Amino acid sequence: MKNKFYKYIQELQNSITYKLEEIDGDAKFREDIWKREEGGGGKTRVIENGAVFEKGGVNISSVYGLLATEMQHYFKVGDVNFYACGLSLVIHPKSPMVPTVHANFRYFEIYNKTGEKIDEWFGGGLDLTPHYLFDEDAVHFHTVCKKACDSHNSTFYNRFKEQCDKYFWNSHRKEARGVGGLFFDYCRANEEMSIEDWYDFVTEVGDHFLESYIPIIEKRKHLTYTEANRTWQEIRRGRYAEFNLVYDKGTLFGLKTNGRIESILMSLPPHVQWVYNHQPDENSEEEKLLMVLAHPKDWL
Numbered sequence: 022m023k024n025k026f027y028k029y030i031q032e033l034q035n036s037i038t039y040k041l042e043e044i045d046g047d048a049k050f051r052e053d054i055w056k057r058e059e060g061g062g063g064k065t066r067v068i069e070n071g072a073v074f075e076k077g078g079v080n081i082s083s084v085y086g087l088l089a090t091e092m093q094h095y096f097k098v099g100d101v102n103f104y105a106c107g108l109s110l111v112i113h114p115k116s117p118m119v120p121t122v123h124a125n126f127r128y129f130e131i132y133n134k135t136g137e138k139i140d141e142w143f144g145g146g147l148d149l150t151p152h153y154l155f156d157e158d159a160v161h162f163h164t165v166c167k168k169a170c171d172s173h174n175s176t177f178y179n180r181f182k183e184q185c186d187k188y189f190w191n192s193h194r195k196e197a198r199g200v201g202g203l204f205f206d207y208c209r210a211n212e213e214m215s216i217e218d219w220y221d222f223v224t225e226v227g228d229h230f231l232e233s234y235i236p237i238i239e240k241r242k243h244l245t246y247t248e249a250n251r252t253w254q255e256i257r258r259g260r261y262a263e264f265n266l267v268y269d270k271g272t273l274f275g276l277k278t279n280g281r282i283e284s285i286l287m288s289l290p291p292h293v294q295w296v297y298n299h300q301p302d303e304n305s306e307e308e309k310l311l312m313v314l315a316h317p318k319d320w321l
Contacts, residue, residue, distance in 0.1 A: 022141065022216060023083075023104055026128045026223075030081045030108040031064075033126070033227050037110065038066050038079050040231055044238055047072035050079070055281045060086035065284040069291070073119070073242050077112035078287035084278065088131070092277050096131075098140075104130040105278075107145070108227070109271055111288040112234075117254035118244040120151035120158065120199070121261065122234050123288070125271060126227045143219045144206035146181065147230060148189055149237075150199030150261060152254040154310045156320075158237045159200040163320040165233035166203050166226075173222045174213075181205045186317040191264050196314040198264045202233075206270075253307050256299055258290040265289065 038050045048071030056062040063082030068074050083106040093099065107127030114121065124147035131140040149162045163182070170177035185204035190197055203226060210216045265272055265288050275285035301307030 022220065023106060023128060023130060026143075026220060027081075027083050027106045029224055029227070030106065030126060033108055033230075034064065034066065034079050034081050037231060038068075040235065041068065041074065041077065041079070041112070044235065044242075045071040045073045048074065053283070055284070057084050057086075057279065057281070059279060060084060063281065063284060065281070065287065067287060071115070073114055073116070073238065075113050075115040076291045077110070078284070079108070079110040080284050080287060081108045082106060082280070082284070084280070086278075089277050089279075092274065095273075095277075098131060100134070101139070102132045102134075102136075104132075105274075107271075109288075113258070113290045114238070114242070116242060116244065117152045117246050117250045118241045119238055120149050120241075121258075121290075122150070123148055124227075124230050126223050127271075128223075141209070141216060142206075143208040143216075143223045145223055145226065146185055146202060146204035147226065147233065148185055148199055148202035148204070149234075150257075151310065152257045153250070153306055154200070154313060155241070158240070159320045161236060162200070162202060162233050165229050167321060169226045169229040170203070170222075172225060173218070177205075177222070178203075189264065191260060191268070193267070194260060194263070196260070196311065197317050198261060198314075200313065200320065201317060252294065253301070255290075255292050255294040256296055257310075258293045259295045262289050262293055 042049055048068050050066040050068045053065040061084035063080060065080045067078045069076050085104040086102060088101050088103045107125060109125045111123045112121060126145035128143050130138055133139050167178040181203040182201060185201045186197060188204045189199065208219045272285055
Protein backbone atom coordinates (compact mmCIF):
# COMPACT_ATOMS: atom_id res chain seq x y z
CA MET A 22 0.00 0.00 0.00
CA LYS A 23 2.77 2.48 0.84
CA ASN A 24 4.41 1.96 -2.58
CA LYS A 25 1.06 2.23 -4.32
CA PHE A 26 0.10 5.44 -2.58
CA TYR A 27 3.52 7.04 -3.02
CA LYS A 28 3.33 6.36 -6.75
CA TYR A 29 -0.09 8.02 -6.78
CA ILE A 30 1.07 11.20 -5.05
CA GLN A 31 4.05 11.45 -7.40
CA GLU A 32 1.62 11.45 -10.34
CA LEU A 33 -0.72 13.89 -8.56
CA GLN A 34 2.14 16.30 -7.89
CA ASN A 35 2.99 16.26 -11.60
CA SER A 36 -0.58 16.88 -12.77
CA ILE A 37 -1.21 19.70 -10.30
CA THR A 38 2.04 21.56 -10.88
CA TYR A 39 1.66 21.25 -14.66
CA LYS A 40 -1.85 22.76 -14.54
CA LEU A 41 -0.88 25.58 -12.15
CA GLU A 42 2.06 26.56 -14.35
CA GLU A 43 -0.30 26.64 -17.31
CA ILE A 44 -2.73 28.89 -15.41
CA ASP A 45 0.02 31.26 -14.25
CA GLY A 46 1.57 31.58 -17.69
CA ASP A 47 4.72 33.19 -16.33
CA ALA A 48 6.39 31.54 -13.33
CA LYS A 49 7.54 27.92 -13.14
CA PHE A 50 7.89 25.61 -10.15
CA ARG A 51 11.38 25.27 -8.72
CA GLU A 52 12.13 21.70 -7.59
CA ASP A 53 14.23 20.62 -4.63
CA ILE A 54 14.89 16.94 -3.96
CA TRP A 55 15.95 16.42 -0.35
CA LYS A 56 17.02 13.59 1.92
CA ARG A 57 16.18 13.05 5.58
CA GLU A 58 19.12 11.88 7.68
CA GLU A 59 16.98 9.43 9.69
CA GLY A 60 15.40 7.91 6.59
CA GLY A 61 13.54 8.95 3.48
CA GLY A 62 13.15 12.32 1.84
CA GLY A 63 10.96 14.21 -0.54
CA LYS A 64 10.42 16.45 -3.52
CA THR A 65 9.50 20.09 -2.91
CA ARG A 66 8.12 22.23 -5.74
CA VAL A 67 7.65 25.97 -5.13
CA ILE A 68 6.34 28.71 -7.41
CA GLU A 69 6.95 32.38 -6.58
CA ASN A 70 6.25 35.84 -7.98
CA GLY A 71 4.15 34.67 -10.89
CA ALA A 72 1.44 36.47 -12.83
CA VAL A 73 -1.28 34.70 -10.81
CA PHE A 74 0.47 32.95 -7.91
CA GLU A 75 2.52 35.01 -5.48
CA LYS A 76 3.72 31.90 -3.69
CA GLY A 77 2.75 28.26 -3.67
CA GLY A 78 4.13 24.84 -2.98
CA VAL A 79 3.17 21.31 -3.98
CA ASN A 80 5.31 18.93 -1.93
CA ILE A 81 5.58 15.17 -1.55
CA SER A 82 7.55 13.22 1.02
CA SER A 83 8.25 9.63 2.03
CA VAL A 84 9.90 9.31 5.44
CA TYR A 85 10.54 6.50 7.90
CA GLY A 86 12.47 5.51 11.01
CA LEU A 87 12.10 5.52 14.77
CA LEU A 88 9.11 7.56 15.92
CA ALA A 89 10.29 10.46 18.07
CA THR A 90 9.40 10.28 21.77
CA GLU A 91 7.12 13.30 21.62
CA MET A 92 5.22 11.82 18.69
CA GLN A 93 4.94 8.49 20.52
CA HIS A 94 3.08 10.34 23.26
CA TYR A 95 0.98 12.16 20.67
CA PHE A 96 -0.08 8.91 18.96
CA LYS A 97 -0.29 7.06 22.31
CA VAL A 98 2.13 4.34 21.22
CA GLY A 99 5.37 2.91 22.60
CA ASP A 100 8.84 2.69 21.12
CA VAL A 101 7.90 2.01 17.49
CA ASN A 102 9.04 2.65 13.94
CA PHE A 103 6.94 4.47 11.37
CA TYR A 104 6.52 5.15 7.68
CA ALA A 105 4.67 8.19 6.35
CA CYS A 106 4.13 9.59 2.89
CA GLY A 107 1.95 12.35 1.60
CA LEU A 108 1.32 15.30 -0.67
CA SER A 109 0.76 18.74 0.81
CA LEU A 110 0.00 21.91 -1.11
CA VAL A 111 -0.74 25.53 -0.30
CA ILE A 112 -1.34 28.15 -2.99
CA HIS A 113 -1.30 31.90 -2.22
CA PRO A 114 -2.54 33.86 -5.26
CA LYS A 115 -1.42 37.42 -5.86
CA SER A 116 -4.92 38.83 -6.23
CA PRO A 117 -6.99 39.18 -3.03
CA MET A 118 -10.00 38.19 -5.14
CA VAL A 119 -8.60 34.69 -5.71
CA PRO A 120 -8.78 32.48 -2.60
CA THR A 121 -5.91 30.65 -0.98
CA VAL A 122 -6.27 26.87 -1.13
CA HIS A 123 -4.77 23.98 0.83
CA ALA A 124 -4.86 20.23 0.31
CA ASN A 125 -3.17 17.26 1.93
CA PHE A 126 -3.33 13.51 1.29
CA ARG A 127 -1.27 11.19 3.51
CA TYR A 128 -0.72 7.58 4.54
CA PHE A 129 0.87 6.31 7.76
CA GLU A 130 2.16 2.94 9.00
CA ILE A 131 3.49 1.88 12.42
CA TYR A 132 5.71 -1.18 13.05
CA ASN A 133 6.78 -3.03 16.17
CA LYS A 134 10.41 -3.89 16.87
CA THR A 135 10.26 -7.07 14.80
CA GLY A 136 9.19 -5.03 11.76
CA GLU A 137 5.57 -6.21 11.80
CA LYS A 138 3.02 -3.61 10.69
CA ILE A 139 0.69 -3.02 13.62
CA ASP A 140 -1.32 -0.03 12.37
CA GLU A 141 -2.04 1.90 9.18
CA TRP A 142 -4.34 4.75 8.21
CA PHE A 143 -5.08 7.47 5.68
CA GLY A 144 -5.79 11.13 6.28
CA GLY A 145 -6.14 14.37 4.41
CA GLY A 146 -8.57 16.83 2.93
CA LEU A 147 -8.81 20.19 1.19
CA ASP A 148 -10.10 23.61 2.19
CA LEU A 149 -10.64 27.07 0.71
CA THR A 150 -9.62 30.38 2.32
CA PRO A 151 -11.05 33.44 0.55
CA HIS A 152 -10.14 37.01 1.46
CA TYR A 153 -13.22 38.33 -0.31
CA LEU A 154 -16.25 36.09 -0.24
CA PHE A 155 -18.04 35.07 -3.42
CA ASP A 156 -20.78 32.69 -2.32
CA GLU A 157 -20.85 30.86 -5.66
CA ASP A 158 -17.16 29.98 -5.28
CA ALA A 159 -17.76 28.35 -1.91
CA VAL A 160 -20.77 26.51 -3.34
CA HIS A 161 -18.71 25.24 -6.28
CA PHE A 162 -15.86 24.07 -4.04
CA HIS A 163 -18.22 22.18 -1.71
CA THR A 164 -20.21 20.73 -4.61
CA VAL A 165 -17.06 19.11 -5.99
CA CYS A 166 -16.12 17.88 -2.51
CA LYS A 167 -19.54 16.29 -2.13
CA LYS A 168 -19.36 14.66 -5.55
CA ALA A 169 -16.06 13.01 -4.64
CA CYS A 170 -17.51 11.77 -1.34
CA ASP A 171 -20.86 10.55 -2.64
CA SER A 172 -19.34 8.02 -5.01
CA HIS A 173 -18.05 6.15 -1.94
CA ASN A 174 -20.44 6.86 0.93
CA SER A 175 -23.39 9.23 1.11
CA THR A 176 -22.55 10.15 4.72
CA PHE A 177 -18.93 11.16 4.06
CA TYR A 178 -19.49 14.71 2.86
CA ASN A 179 -21.45 15.86 5.92
CA ARG A 180 -19.14 13.98 8.26
CA PHE A 181 -15.88 15.26 6.81
CA LYS A 182 -17.21 18.76 6.17
CA GLU A 183 -18.08 19.04 9.88
CA GLN A 184 -14.64 17.71 10.83
CA CYS A 185 -13.08 20.32 8.54
CA ASP A 186 -15.00 23.15 10.19
CA LYS A 187 -13.85 21.92 13.60
CA TYR A 188 -10.22 21.38 12.63
CA PHE A 189 -9.55 24.62 10.74
CA TRP A 190 -10.78 26.75 13.64
CA ASN A 191 -8.61 29.46 15.15
CA SER A 192 -9.99 29.13 18.66
CA HIS A 193 -7.95 32.09 19.97
CA ARG A 194 -9.66 34.25 17.30
CA LYS A 195 -13.04 32.49 17.54
CA GLU A 196 -13.23 32.18 13.77
CA ALA A 197 -12.70 29.65 11.00
CA ARG A 198 -9.60 29.84 8.82
CA GLY A 199 -11.77 29.81 5.71
CA VAL A 200 -14.97 28.38 4.26
CA GLY A 201 -13.95 24.77 4.84
CA GLY A 202 -14.06 21.72 2.65
CA LEU A 203 -13.15 18.21 3.83
CA PHE A 204 -10.95 16.90 6.62
CA PHE A 205 -10.49 13.23 7.53
CA ASP A 206 -7.92 11.41 9.62
CA TYR A 207 -7.19 7.97 11.11
CA CYS A 208 -9.13 6.30 8.30
CA ARG A 209 -8.45 2.68 9.23
CA ALA A 210 -9.87 -0.57 7.90
CA ASN A 211 -13.16 -1.43 9.61
CA GLU A 212 -16.34 -3.37 8.94
CA GLU A 213 -17.43 -0.63 6.53
CA MET A 214 -14.22 0.14 4.61
CA SER A 215 -11.09 -1.87 3.85
CA ILE A 216 -7.74 -0.08 3.57
CA GLU A 217 -8.10 -0.51 -0.21
CA ASP A 218 -11.49 1.22 -0.02
CA TRP A 219 -9.89 4.12 1.86
CA TYR A 220 -7.19 4.32 -0.80
CA ASP A 221 -9.90 4.57 -3.46
CA PHE A 222 -11.67 7.32 -1.51
CA VAL A 223 -8.58 9.42 -0.76
CA THR A 224 -7.37 9.22 -4.35
CA GLU A 225 -10.85 10.16 -5.58
CA VAL A 226 -10.69 13.34 -3.50
CA GLY A 227 -7.17 14.01 -4.76
CA ASP A 228 -8.29 13.54 -8.36
CA HIS A 229 -11.02 16.19 -7.82
CA PHE A 230 -8.69 18.88 -6.46
CA LEU A 231 -8.11 20.68 -9.77
CA GLU A 232 -11.83 20.59 -10.57
CA SER A 233 -12.59 22.22 -7.22
CA TYR A 234 -10.11 25.08 -7.58
CA ILE A 235 -9.19 25.90 -11.19
CA PRO A 236 -12.63 27.28 -12.22
CA ILE A 237 -12.49 29.70 -9.27
CA ILE A 238 -9.06 30.99 -10.33
CA GLU A 239 -10.24 31.46 -13.90
CA LYS A 240 -13.32 33.38 -12.77
CA ARG A 241 -11.51 35.75 -10.36
CA LYS A 242 -7.93 36.25 -11.55
CA HIS A 243 -8.74 39.21 -13.83
CA LEU A 244 -10.85 41.15 -11.31
CA THR A 245 -9.49 44.58 -10.38
CA TYR A 246 -8.53 45.36 -6.80
CA THR A 247 -7.23 48.27 -4.75
CA GLU A 248 -4.35 48.72 -2.36
CA ALA A 249 -6.90 48.57 0.46
CA ASN A 250 -8.04 45.16 -0.80
CA ARG A 251 -4.43 44.05 -0.80
CA THR A 252 -3.92 45.27 2.77
CA TRP A 253 -6.95 43.26 3.89
CA GLN A 254 -5.55 40.18 2.14
CA GLU A 255 -2.29 40.53 4.05
CA ILE A 256 -4.13 40.95 7.37
CA ARG A 257 -6.12 37.79 6.68
CA ARG A 258 -2.93 35.97 5.69
CA GLY A 259 -1.73 36.68 9.23
CA ARG A 260 -4.62 34.59 10.56
CA TYR A 261 -3.65 31.82 8.14
CA ALA A 262 -0.09 31.87 9.44
CA GLU A 263 -1.34 31.78 13.03
CA PHE A 264 -3.27 28.58 12.39
CA ASN A 265 -0.38 26.86 10.64
CA LEU A 266 2.08 27.69 13.41
CA VAL A 267 -0.20 27.03 16.39
CA TYR A 268 -2.57 24.20 15.43
CA ASP A 269 -1.61 22.45 12.19
CA LYS A 270 -0.86 18.73 12.62
CA GLY A 271 1.35 18.54 9.55
CA THR A 272 3.56 21.36 10.79
CA LEU A 273 3.82 19.68 14.20
CA PHE A 274 4.68 16.28 12.71
CA GLY A 275 7.28 17.76 10.37
CA LEU A 276 9.02 19.71 13.12
CA LYS A 277 9.00 16.79 15.57
CA THR A 278 10.38 14.30 13.04
CA ASN A 279 13.25 16.51 11.84
CA GLY A 280 11.57 17.27 8.54
CA ARG A 281 12.99 19.74 6.03
CA ILE A 282 12.17 23.16 7.49
CA GLU A 283 11.95 24.96 4.13
CA SER A 284 9.35 22.44 2.97
CA ILE A 285 7.39 22.55 6.23
CA LEU A 286 7.16 26.35 6.29
CA MET A 287 6.45 26.59 2.57
CA SER A 288 2.81 27.06 3.57
CA LEU A 289 3.45 30.52 5.01
CA PRO A 290 2.49 33.48 2.78
CA PRO A 291 5.21 35.87 1.56
CA HIS A 292 3.61 39.18 2.60
CA VAL A 293 1.63 39.39 5.85
CA GLN A 294 0.42 42.11 8.20
CA TRP A 295 -0.57 42.10 11.84
CA VAL A 296 -2.46 45.35 12.44
CA TYR A 297 -3.33 46.08 16.05
CA ASN A 298 -7.04 45.52 16.79
CA HIS A 299 -8.04 45.88 13.15
CA GLN A 300 -11.80 46.15 12.61
CA PRO A 301 -13.41 46.31 9.15
CA ASP A 302 -15.97 48.97 8.30
CA GLU A 303 -19.58 48.18 9.17
CA ASN A 304 -21.53 46.49 6.35
CA SER A 305 -18.36 46.15 4.25
CA GLU A 306 -17.30 43.12 2.20
CA GLU A 307 -14.58 42.55 4.78
CA GLU A 308 -17.13 42.42 7.61
CA LYS A 309 -19.30 40.07 5.55
CA LEU A 310 -16.41 37.60 5.41
CA LEU A 311 -15.80 37.77 9.17
CA MET A 312 -19.47 37.10 9.92
CA VAL A 313 -19.34 33.90 7.87
CA LEU A 314 -16.06 32.81 9.45
CA ALA A 315 -17.55 33.23 12.93
CA HIS A 316 -20.37 30.81 12.08
CA PRO A 317 -19.45 28.10 9.55
CA LYS A 318 -22.38 27.48 7.23
CA ASP A 319 -23.85 24.74 5.09
CA TRP A 320 -22.90 25.89 1.59
CA LEU A 321 -25.06 23.28 -0.12
